[in-house]
Amino acid sequence: xxxxxxxxxxxxxxxxxxxxxxxxxxxxxxxxxxxxxxxxxxxxxxxxxxxxxxxxxxxxxxxxxxxxxxxxxxxxxxxxxxxxxxxxxxxxxxxxxxxxxxxxxxxxxxxxxxxxxxxxxxxxxxxxxxxxxxxxxxxxxxxxxxxxxxxxxxxxxxxxxxxxxxxxxxxxxxxxxxxxxxxxxxxxxxxxxxxxxxxxxxxxxxxxxxxxxxxxxxxxxxxxxxxxxxxxxxxxxxxxxxxxxxxxxxxxxxxxxxxxxxxxxxxxxxxxxxxxxxxxxxxxxxxxxxxxxxxxxxxxxxxxxxxxxxxxxxxxxxxxxxxxxxxxxxxxxxxxxxxxxxxxxxxxxxxxxxxxxxxxxxxxxxxxxxxxxxxxxxxxxxxxxxxxxxxxxxxxxxxxxxxxxxxxxxxxxxxxxxxxxxxxxxxxxxxxxxxxxxxxxxxxxxxxxxxxxxxxxxxxxxxxxxxxxxxxxxxxxxxxxxxxxxxxxxxxxxxxx
Numbered sequence: 203x204x205x206x207x208x209x210x211x212x213x214x215x216x217x218x219x220x221x222x223x224x225x226x227x228x229x230x231x232x233x234x235x236x237x238x239x240x241x242x243x244x245x246x247x248x249x250x251x252x253x254x255x256x257x258x259x260x261x262x263x264x265x266x267x268x269x270x271x272x273x274x275x276x277x278x279x280x281x282x283x284x285x286x287x288x289x290x291x292x293x294x295x296x297x298x299x300x301x302x303x304x305x306x307x308x309x310x311x312x313x314x315x316x317x318x319x320x321x322x323x324x325x326x327x328x329x330x331x332x333x334x335x336x337x338x339x340x341x342x343x344x345x346x347x348x349x350x351x352x353x354x355x356x357x358x359x360x361x362x363x364x365x366x367x368x369x370x371x372x373x374x375x376x377x378x379x380x381x382x383x384x385x386x387x388x389x390x391x392x393x394x395x396x397x398x399x400x401x402x403x404x405x406x407x408x409x410x411x412x413x414x415x416x417x418x419x420x421x422x423x424x425x426x427x428x429x430x431x432x433x434x435x436x437x438x439x440x441x442x443x444x445x446x447x448x449x450x451x452x453x454x455x456x457x458x459x460x461x462x463x464x465x466x467x468x469x470x471x472x473x474x475x476x477x478x479x480x481x482x483x484x485x486x487x488x489x490x491x492x493x494x495x496x497x498x499x500x501x502x503x504x505x506x507x508x509x510x511x512x513x514x515x516x517x518x519x520x521x522x523x524x525x526x527x528x529x530x531x532x533x534x535x536x537x538x539x540x541x542x543x544x545x546x547x548x549x550x551x552x553x554x555x556x557x558x559x560x561x562x563x564x565x566x567x568x569x570x571x572x573x574x575x576x577x578x579x580x581x582x583x584x585x586x587x588x589x590x591x592x593x594x595x596x597x598x599x600x601x602x603x604x605x606x607x608x609x610x611x612x613x614x615x616x617x618x619x620x621x622x623x624x625x626x627x628x629x630x631x632x633x634x635x636x637x638x639x640x641x642x643x644x645x646x647x648x649x650x651x652x653x654x655x656x657x658x659x660x661x662x663x664x665x666x667x668x669x670x671x672x673x674x675x676x677x678x679x680x681x682x683x684x685x686x687x688x689x690x691x692x693x694x695x696x697x698x699x
Contacts, residue, residue: 220255227259231290234260249283257282264289265315273437274318277444284348285318292320292342292350294373299508299522299548299658301566301577309577310546310567311339314659316430317440319343320350323429323662324670327686328569329541330532334665338429342368343447352451356670361425363418363447365454418450432663508548508566517551519561519640525653530600531639532652543569547581547653559586561611561632563642563653573684575616575625581651582630582642584613590631594641595648606636615644615651 226234234256238248248256258275261282265271271285278284300311300322310325322339343352350371355364400408420443427443428436511520526532526542546567552560561584565577575581590610599605614627630644640653 223255223259226256227263229260231260231264231286254280254282257286260286261289264293269434269437270431273441277318277441278344278348279346281348284344284346287348288318288344288350291348291371294371295320295322295342295350297510297659299510299566301508312658312662314430314662316341316343317437317444319444321429325546325567325658325662326668327567328544330526330534330536330544330569331541332534334661335668336662336665337668337670339670341429341447343444343451352448352456354447354451357417358670358672360669361420361422363420363450364413364416365418365451365456367456416454418454420450421446429667430663508564509550510548511550517559519634520549520551522656522658523547523549523563523640523653524656525640525651527649527651529596529641529650529652531641531654533600545569545581545651546656551586554585558588560584561586561613571686579616579625582613582615582632583627584611584632584642586611588612590633592631592643592645594633595643595650607633608636609634613642615642615649617644 229237234248238245258271261271261275262268264286265274274285275282278288295313296315298313301309311322312325313320313322315321320342322341323336324339325334325336328335338356340356341354342350343354345351351368353366353368355366356362357364424439424443424446427439431437431440510522511517513520524544524546526544528542532542532544544567545565547563548566549561549563552562554560563581563583565575565579565581568574568577588611590612592610592612594605594607594610596605611632613630613632615630617626617628628644628646630642633641633643635641638655641650642653643650
């Protein structure tokens with residue numbers, strides 16, 4: 203091998219495409235990118251037209267469904283590299299969960315794959331039913347090069363979309379920011395500092411004008427189209443919906459707006475500001491969204507972005523679980539009224555001061571009319587190294603089948619404490635049942651919370667879409683909500699308990 207080929211590029215490039223694809227399938231995307239940076243020849247080869255099989259093998263690792271992958275690839279102009287770039291770039295979002303403490307009942311947003319896109323869907327407080335009710339929040343689409351840059355916010359009406367651009371996506375982001383940004387010239391950039399100088403009514407009119415100006419509407423035949431594929435039959439309509447959204451984004455200039463009312467309000471703010479360089483007063487404003495890592499306030503371990511620990515040996519019960527209070531456990535197909543309130547709990551492992559394992563169940567969703575415990579509360583804590591001395595109170599389930607208990611652990615469950623925000627705890631036991639369910643029983647009251655592991659992505663695909671929340675009347679003073687803000691929607695459901 204000549205001195206110019208000491209990097210091994212000639213040997214790699216001499217391999218057949220099929221062999222390169224097999225090698226690529228054994229590498230992670232980061233390794234393949236590092237390989238492309240090893241030499242100029244390798245970079246040219248891996249980013250050229252002849253390396254599609256290598257990137258297609260990467261796509262198969264990241265998106266296992268062959269029919270979906272072929273449809274995504276066709277939507278990306280036949281480029282496996284663009285699909286792979288999008289899947290790799292959007293990986294920090296996929297499978298992520300966000301929780302917010304307004305309303306205190308829970309506000310759980312999950313990011314799941316759409317169609318060459320990421321769809322953020324909000325699971326709303328609800329009763330246990332056959333179909334999970336959810337509302338769309340935003341969609342992040344791949345551009346022509348596979349970058350996750352094209353963004354749409356969902357409005358209250360199903361046809362309303364608000365185009366924007368994703369300015370940054372940090373790998374360890376835990377907070378989602380939305381802001382209106384002026385154009386990039388220095389004079390216009392000062393408008394963000396002038397916004398607080400406006401009177402309250404002017405600020406509200408400015409935001410209303412901005413929102414009205416950047417709103418786009420889906421074609422009527424695509425309003426009822428799904429946001430993600432429930433089956434292969436949905437792929438053609440999803441492709442058509444994506445093309446329509448890309449066209450709307452181009453026509454809207456990516457969210458750039460220029461209206462006389464916006465200009466007038468900003469000019470009024472400039473008059474109140476210190477003298478500055480003259481300008482034409484024609485500010486162009488873009489909706490911008492970024493995902494950033496910042497320090498956030500926490501309560502009982504709840505962060506705004508939640509890390510879902512995968513189950514591993516020794517930590518088998520970590521992950522997202524759902525369930526109801528009472529025995530026998532509630533079933534989605536039950537027609538009894540009222541239905542039981544649905545609870546979502548995030549189970550995670552920590553260690554106590556002595557290094558012993560604890561299983562902590564954090565509440566992220568509560569399907570009652572009025573919140574019983576603050577969102578982010580630890581519903582129970584089980585000491586996984588301490589067997590329970592209590593017996594499970596029930597011998598049979600709702601179908602008169604015997605209940606077999608595999609294991610039991612001692613712990614404490616949430617109870618009324620000093621005020622709403624400072625709950626206390628009472629002794630209890632966590633039982634592992636033979637069918638994979640968990641049941642926490644409070645010793646003093648005999649109350650029981652039964653849980654089953656959830657696949658949230660599948661629940662969303664089989665669920666029922668409801669409208670997004672209506673606009674906030676007072677953006678400057680967001681009152682804390684302790685009731686279900688979705689109960690005003692037609693067909694909404696929440697349990698009194």
